Amino acid sequence: xxxxxxxxxxxxxxxxxxxxxxxxxxxxxxxAALHKAGIRLVEVTCNSxxxxxxxxALRAAYGDTLLVGAGTVLxxxxxxxxxxxxxxxxxSPDTDAQVIAATRGADLVSVPGAMSxxxxxxxxxxxxxxxxxxxxxxxxxxxxKDLLGPLPDGRFMAVGGVNLENIAEFLQxxxxxxxxxxxxxxxxxxxxxxxxxxxxxxxxxxxxxxxREGGAA
Numbered sequence: 001x002x003x004x005x006x007x008x009x010x011x012x013x014x015x016x017x018x019x020x021x022x023x024x025x026x027x028x029x030x031x032a033a034l035h036k037a038g039i040r041l042v043e044v045t046c047n048s049x050x051x052x053x054x055x056x057a058l059r060a061a062y063g064d065t066l067l068v069g070a071g072t073v074l075x076x077x078x079x080x081x082x083x084x085x086x087x088x089x090x091x092s093p094d095t096d097a098q099v100i101a102a103t104r105g106a107d108l109v110s111v112p113g114a115m116s117x118x119x120x121x122x123x124x125x126x127x128x129x130x131x132x133x134x135x136x137x138x139x140x141x142x143x144x145k146d147l148l149g150p151l152p153d154g155r156f157m158a159v160g161g162v163n164l165e166n167i168a169e170f171l172q173x174x175x176x177x178x179x180x181x182x183x184x185x186x187x188x189x190x191x192x193x194x195x196x197x198x199x200x201x202x203x204x205x206x207x208x209x210x211x212r213e214g215g216a217a
């Protein structure tokens with residue numbers, strides 16, 4: 001999918017489910033439960049077992065009904081491997097100008113990580129499409145609003161510490177999207193094989209993000 005369409009999808013869907021530490025089989029089963037609820041954006045972290053195989057398998061299973069990104073991307077070689085596997089967006093915990101340039105050169109959406117206004121500006125000048133504020137839970141939703149004061153053109157994704165209780169606040173504060181890991185891909189539910197529970201949890205996240213009743217308790 002073209003980079004502009006991926007950006008539009010992230011802005012529309014707003015929740016990126018972060019798949020970390022799952023092998024391909026468990027990732028496929030878990031993502032199926034999320035997809036059933038309506039989750040349409042998934043990040044597979046590159047420090048997960050056989051991450052590129054998982055990205056390929058998800059792309060083969062869902063086509064354009066699920067956008068798959070590669071996370072924890074730390075070098076240019078991994079950008080190229082993720083592109084070959086079918087990833088549509090690249091996320092990193094840090095800002096690396098070479099990774100950003102390689103991502104944009106591959107026509108993929110670039111989402112490097114930053115925390116301070118200085119880091120955010122460096123990422124934006126280097127060509128970031130979205131700046132991942134990480135770890136967002138350490139600073140809270142108000143920090144996104146504060147960043148948008150001096151950086152009104154910034155597009156920010158809140159990642160790290162985002163949960164059912166605060167996701168709506170991050171989005172209302174101006175975050176373009178939020179990445180959610182263990183709070184959504186609950187390890188207890190996955191270990192128990194409770195995919196119905198995982199689908200229900202994903203539904204609550206979608207409700208919370210949309211400001212509907214049934215989200216946060």
